[in-house]
Amino acid sequence: QVQLVESGGGLVQAGGSLRLSCAASGRTFNPYRMGWFRQAPGKERDFVAAMDWSGPDTYYGTAYANSVKGRFAISRDNAKNMLYLQMNSLKPEDTAVYYCAAKSQRVGQFDVWGQGTQVTVSS
DSSP: OOEEEEEOOEEEETTOOEEEEEEEEOTTOOOSEEEEEEEOTTSOEEEEEEEESSSSSTTTTOEEOTTTTTTEEEEEEGGGTEEEEEEOSOOGGGOEEEEEEEEOSSSSOOOEEOOOEEEEEEO
C-alpha cells in the first residue's frame, strides 16, 4: 500500500520561502503522476502543481495553477521516491494545508493522498 507523508510546512512572513517535501513509500509505488494541492479554511481543495513521475525530463508534464506560476516549482527525486514543492515569494493568500497526491493511472483522479502540512504566511 502506497503512503505519502508531507513535511516542511510552517510559519513564514510574506515574501519568504518554504520547501515542502513528500516522501512516498510502498512496494508498488510507481504512479503515473504526482501533485500538490492545498485547502484554505472554509474553501475547497485546489490544485497547485503536478508533474509526471517518469519521463526523460524532470520538467515533463509539469503544470501549475495560475496563482502560483513563477513563484512555485515542483520537482522530484525518483531514486528517493520524493516529491518537492519550492515556494518562493509567499503571500498571505498561500496560507493553507498543502497535500501531496499520487495518480496511479493515466486516466482518472489522484487517488492517494498524504495527511497534509500546514503553511501559514503572515503579512
